[in-house]
Amino acid sequence: MSAAASAAGTAATRRRRVPSLARQRRWALWGAYSALGVFVFMFLVPPFYMLVTSLKTSAEISEQRTSPWLVAHPTLANYFDLISNDNFRSFFLNSAKVTICVVALSMVISVLAAFALARMRFFGSSVLATGVFLTYLIPDSLLFIPFFRIIGKLGLVNNAWAMVLIYPTLAVPFCTWIMIGYFASIPKELDEAALIDGAGWLQMLFRIFIPVAMPGIIAATIFAFTVSWGQFIYPLAYLYSSDQMVLTVGIISDLIRADVFQWGKIMAGSLMAAAPPVVIYAFLMDYYIAGLTAGATKG
Numbered sequence: 001m002s003a004a005a006s007a008a009g010t011a012a013t014r015r016r017r018v019p020s021l022a023r024q025r026r027w028a029l030w031g032a033y034s035a036l037g038v039f040v041f042m043f044l045v046p047p048f049y050m051l052v053t054s055l056k057t058s059a060e061i062s063e064q065r066t067s068p069w070l071v072a073h074p075t076l077a078n079y080f081d082l083i084s085n086d087n088f089r090s091f092f093l094n095s096a097k098v099t100i101c102v103v104a105l106s107m108v109i110s111v112l113a114a115f116a117l118a119r120m121r122f123f124g125s126s127v128l129a130t131g132v133f134l135t136y137l138i139p140d141s142l143l144f145i146p147f148f149r150i151i152g153k154l155g156l157v158n159n160a161w162a163m164v165l166i167y168p169t170l171a172v173p174f175c176t177w178i179m180i181g182y183f184a185s186i187p188k189e190l191d192e193a194a195l196i197d198g199a200g201w202l203q204m205l206f207r208i209f210i211p212v213a214m215p216g217i218i219a220a221t222i223f224a225f226t227v228s229w230g231q232f233i234y235p236l237a238y239l240y241s242s243d244q245m246v247l248t249v250g251i252i253s254d255l256i257r258a259d260v261f262q263w264g265k266i267m268a269g270s271l272m273a274a275a276p277p278v279v280i281y282a283f284l285m286d287y288y289i290a291g292l293t294a295g296a297t298k299g
Helices: 002-052 058-064 077-083 086-118 125-135 140-153 161-166 166-186 186-198 201-212 214-229 232-239 247-255 265-298
Strands: none
Touching: 002 265, 058 140, 058 214, 058 265, 077 086, 077 201, 077 265, 086 125, 086 201, 086 214, 086 247, 125 166, 140 161, 140 232, 161 232, 166 214, 186 201, 186 247, 201 214, 214 265, 247 265
16 A cells, blocks of 8 residues: 555656656746847847948938838949949959968968877977967967068068968967867777878878868868958058958948948948858858867867
C-alpha cells in the first residue's frame, strides 16, 4: 500500500514538474526573443532611415514638412546621379583595387604565418603567436605618425597604393589568430601521415591543411575584406585628391561642401558602399561563424 502511495506521489510530482519546466522554457524563449527584437530594432533603424532619406529629393529633405520616416515622392535620382558621377566611379574602383590587393596579401601572409606557428613547433612559437594577436589591439590613432613617415619616405602620400601597405597591418594579426586556431584543431595524425609518406611542409599546407581549413580561410578573408573596404581613418589622413580617394572618404569629401550637406546622395552612396560587405556576409555567414568559433576555442 505504501509502495502504491509512493508511486502515486511520484507521478503527481512529475505532473507538477512538467508544466513548471515548460513554463520556464516558455519564459526563457520569450526573454530571448524580446532581447533579440530590441537588438534587431536598434541595428535596423539606421539603415532603414538611410534608405528612406536616399529616396527623397533635396527639396523634400530641407522642407521637413512630413515625417522623416516617410517618403512623399520617392525617387532614384540620387542613385542615378552617383552612378553617373565620374568621381564616385573612381572612388569605387580605388576601393575595389585596394581591397583585392589587401585581401590577397593578407591571406598569403596569414596562412603561412599561422601554419608555421600552429604546426611547425619551434622555440618561442607560442609567445610569438600571442604577440601577433596583441598587435591587433594597438589603436589605429597611435600609428598615424610612424606610418606617415614611412609612407612619406616611400613617396606614396596621396597614393591609393599606400593603403595596400597599411591595411595588412590591421588585417594580418587577427586573420593569423583565426587561422592558428583552425590549424591547431586539425588532428596531428594528418601531418604525421604526410611526413611518413615523404611530403614536405608546403605540400602538407596546400594539399591537406588548406582544403581542410577552408571555413577558417573564408572567415579570415571576410574579415580582411571588411577591414580594407570600410577603413576610414587612414584614407582620411593620407589621401586628399579625388582621383586617389577610396569610397569611404570620397563620399563625404565630394558630397559635403562647407556647411552644405547633400543628405540624399550621402545616404545613397553609403548604402551602395555597404552593399558588397552585406552581400558577402549573407552568402558566407555560416563559414564566418565556423571560422571565428574555431579560432576562439583552439590554439
